[in-house]
Amino acid sequence: MADTPMQMNAETQVTQSAKPTPIVPPSNIAGQALSLVIAIMSFLACLTVGAVLMIDRSASAWQSQISREATIQIRPARDFDIETALMEAQAIAAGFEGVVNARIIDLPQTANLLEPWLGTGIDLAELPVPRLVVIRIDERNPPDFKAIGAAISEAIPNATMDDHRAWVDRLVSMARTTTFVGVAILALVLTALVLTVVFATRGALASNHVIIEVLHFVGARANFIAGQFQRRFFWIGLRGAVIGGGGAILLFLIFQFWAQRNLTTAQGEQVAVLFGDFSIGMGTFIGALLVIALVATLTTLTARLTVIRTIYEIDEQRADPSRQFY
Amino acid sequence: MIKFENVGLRYGMETEVLRDVSFEIPERSFQFLTGPSGAGKTSLLRLLFMSLRPTRGSISMFGRDIASIERHELPILRRRIGVVFQDFRLLDHMTTFENVALPLRVRGKDEADFRSDVSDLLNWVGLGDKLHALPPVLSGGEKQRVAIARALIDQPEVLLADEPTGNVDPHMARRLLRLFLELNRSGTAVVVATHDLGLMEQVDARRMILNNSHLDIYG
Numbered sequence: 001m002a003d004t005p006m007q008m009n010a011e012t013q014v015t016q017s018a019k020p021t022p023i024v025p026p027s028n029i030a031g032q033a034l035s036l037v038i039a040i041m042s043f044l045a046c047l048t049v050g051a052v053l054m055i056d057r058s059a060s061a062w063q064s065q066i067s068r069e070a071t072i073q074i075r076p077a078r079d080f081d082i083e084t085a086l087m088e089a090q091a092i093a094a095g096f097e098g099v100v101n102a103r104i105i106d107l108p109q110t111a112n113l114l115e116p117w118l119g120t121g122i123d124l125a126e127l128p129v130p131r132l133v134v135i136r137i138d139e140r141n142p143p144d145f146k147a148i149g150a151a152i153s154e155a156i157p158n159a160t161m162d163d164h165r166a167w168v169d170r171l172v173s174m175a176r177t178t179t180f181v182g183v184a185i186l187a188l189v190l191t192a193l194v195l196t197v198v199f200a201t202r203g204a205l206a207s208n209h210v211i212i213e214v215l216h217f218v219g220a221r222a223n224f225i226a227g228q229f230q231r232r233f234f235w236i237g238l239r240g241a242v243i244g245g246g247g248a249i250l251l252f253l254i255f256q257f258w259a260q261r262n263l264t265t266a267q268g269e270q271v272a273v274l275f276g277d278f279s280i281g282m283g284t285f286i287g288a289l290l291v292i293a294l295v296a297t298l299t300t301l302t303a304r305l306t307v308i309r310t311i312y313e314i315d316e317q318r319a320d321p322s323r324q325f326y
Numbered sequence: 327m328i329k330f331e332n333v334g335l336r337y338g339m340e341t342e343v344l345r346d347v348s349f350e351i352p353e354r355s356f357q358f359l360t361g362p363s364g365a366g367k368t369s370l371l372r373l374l375f376m377s378l379r380p381t382r383g384s385i386s387m388f389g390r391d392i393a394s395i396e397r398h399e400l401p402i403l404r405r406r407i408g409v410v411f412q413d414f415r416l417l418d419h420m421t422t423f424e425n426v427a428l429p430l431r432v433r434g435k436d437e438a439d440f441r442s443d444v445s446d447l448l449n450w451v452g453l454g455d456k457l458h459a460l461p462p463v464l465s466g467g468e469k470q471r472v473a474i475a476r477a478l479i480d481q482p483e484v485l486l487a488d489e490p491t492g493n494v495d496p497h498m499a500r501r502l503l504r505l506f507l508e509l510n511r512s513g514t515a516v517v518v519a520t521h522d523l524g525l526m527e528q529v530d531a532r533r534m535i536l537n538n539s540h541l542d543i544y545g
Contacts, residue, residue: 020437023428025419214415217377218476219405220432222398314377315397 024211024232030204031236034299037200038240039247041193042295046248048189049287050280052182057281059175070145070163072102072133077158082131085156089133092151098143100136190294197295201233201302205310212310222311230304237299241292249288252280327353327515328374328484333383335369343369345539347383351484351517356510358526359519361536367519368412370536371486374517375409376400388483405433408477408514410487414469416461416476422448423457426475433480440479447475450505452498466493474502484515491522499525 025031072089076082086104093102105113107124110131114124137143149161208229215225328351335344343366351357351374359367372378373385376392385392388406395403416425423444424431430440448454451471461469470493477485485506491499503525510516517534520526526533532545 020431021420021424023417023420023431210415211417214417214428215432216401217375217404217409217415218429218432219401221401224432312397315400317378 022232023215023228024208026232028207030207031232034200034204034233035236035240035243037196038237038295038299039244041196042241042244042291043247044244045186045189045193045291046245046288047251048182048186049291050248050252050284052179052186053281053283053287055182056179059171059178062171062175064139068137068139070135070137070148070161072135072152072159072161073130074133074156074159075130076128080158085159086131086133089152089156089159092155093133093135093148096143096148096151098138098141099148100138102133102135105132105134193291193295194298197237197298198302201237201299202306204233204236205229205303205306209310212307213314216311216314222308225311226304226307229307230300233303234296234300238292238296240299241295244295245288245292249280249285252284256280327351327388329386330373331384331386333373333380333385335366335373335378336381342381342539344373344380344536344541347541349534349541349543351515353483353515354510354513355532356507356516356529357518357532357534358529359517359534359536360521360526363521365536366539367536368488370541371409371488371517371519374484374486375407376404405429405480406483408480408482408485410470410473410477410485410490412488412492414461414473416469416472418461421458421460422453422464422472425461425472426479428476429480444475444479447479448472451475452501467495467498470494471498471502474505478505478509481509481512482514484517485509487516487518489520490518491520491525496524500528503528 072093074082074085074089090102090104093099110129111118111122111124114122114129135148145161145163145165149163152159152161212225212229215228216222330350331348333344333347334342336342347370359370361367369378373380376387376395379392387395387403390403417428420428426448427437427440427444430444431437445454445457448457451474453468453471453475456464456468459468461472464472470490474487474490477487487506490506491502494502499522506516506518507529518525530545532543535542535544
C-alpha cells in the first residue's frame, strides 16, 4: 500500500504494556464461580478418598487384630483346681507350632474385664467366674486350631477353645462391606465431580461465545482458539482443585493433630478404635494429587472440546442456514 | 475474484431471501450494496464472508468453488477478507489497540512488528487518543471505527462493510469513505452495504441494489 493510513503517520509511537491482554479474559464471574464449584467438589472428593482409605485401613486392622489371637475358656466346677487347669492349658497351647505365646488372664485382669458388669470391690474367688488363656498366633504360620481344641478338651474337660473364627468371619464380611460402601460412595462422588466440572466448564465457556466467534471470523485456526481457552481453563481448574484438595488435606491434618493430642483420653481411645489413628498416609496424599490432576485435565479437555464443538456448530450453521444454535 | 452464479438462499422452509443472484466482484473494484431493510444485504455479505453457504447456485472465491472448500481451509481464506460487522463484535476486555491488532495476533505476528501500523491506523480513523480505551467506554461511532480499523489492519484483498457509517456523523462518514477509497486505490476490492444515499452520491461507483430477493446492478 503506497499511501495507506499505515504509512501516513509512521512516526507515531505507541506505548503498549509489555504484556498483552490475554485473548480469553483472565477472570470473570463465570470463571470465579467455576473455580469455586471445582474447589468444593475437589474438597469433597479428596475427603472421600481420605475417608475410604482410613476405613479400609481400620477394617484391615480390626480383622488382623482379632485374628491374631485365640482364647481358651475354662469354666469353674466343684472340686476343680482352676489355676492348675489354666497352667496346663497354657502349656498345651504353647507346645503347638504357630503359637507365639499363651498368657493366663490373672484374677486382677479378669476383674478389670468384668468391672463394667460387676462393678469394683468384688472378690472373684467367691464367684464361679470362667478364666481365660489368651493365645497369640503367628499370622503367617497359624496353628492347627482343631488339634489344639481337641488336645485341650481331652486334657481339661471344662475347657473350650475359641479361635474367634465366627468373629473374624463377621468382621471380614463387615470390613469388606464397609470398604465396598466407601468405594461406591467414592465412585458416586467422582462421577458427580466429573459431571459438575464438565457442565460448569461448559457453562463458563458459554459466556465466551462471542470471543470464539470473533476469533474464528478474523481467521484464527481452531487449534489456536482451543489453545487459548484450554490454557485459561487449565489454570482455573488447577486453582480450584488445589484449593479444594489442599483444604481436605488440611482438615485431615487438623483431625490427626487433635487425635494425637487426645490419644490418651477415653474419647480419643474410642475414636481410635472405631476410625484408626487418623494418620495421613501416603495413599491420602497420592489420592488428593490424583483428584487434582483429574480435575485439571478434565477442565482443560472440556474447554478444548467445547471450543472445537462451538466452532463446528458455527460452521454447521454455515452449511445449513436454517440451523440456529445461539 | 468473487463470482456468484444463480445463487439462492433460504432459511429453513421460509421463502428465498436471495433468488437467482449473479454478479462478479473483480479485483480492485469498489461497489455499494444497498436496498430496503430486510432485503438480504446482511445475508449476501455473510455469503461473501463464507459464514453461510447458498442453498443453490455456485459461488467462487479467489478461484475456488466454496462447495469444495474444507472446514480447515476456511480460516486461511477468511484472512484474505476484512469484515466490518454491523454490531461491531469487539472484545470488551481488550483495549482499542488490542482489538485492532487481533487479526495480526492470531496470525502469530509479533507486536513489535505491527505496533506502529496499528497506532497509525487508529490515528487515521480519529482514535489516536483512545488506544488504551476499552470498548464499553467508547461511543457507537468510535466502536464502528475500531471495527473498521480491525477489518483493515491486515490489508485484505476484499473488504466487506455492513453499514459502516451507520453510527457516525456525516463528517466522519466522509472520512471513512475516503479511507475505503484509499484502500481501494491501493488494491483492495471494497463492498459497502449501506442505506446512506448521501454517502453513495459522493462516489461514482457500481451499485448493487437488492429488492424483493433480486439483485440489480448499476454502473
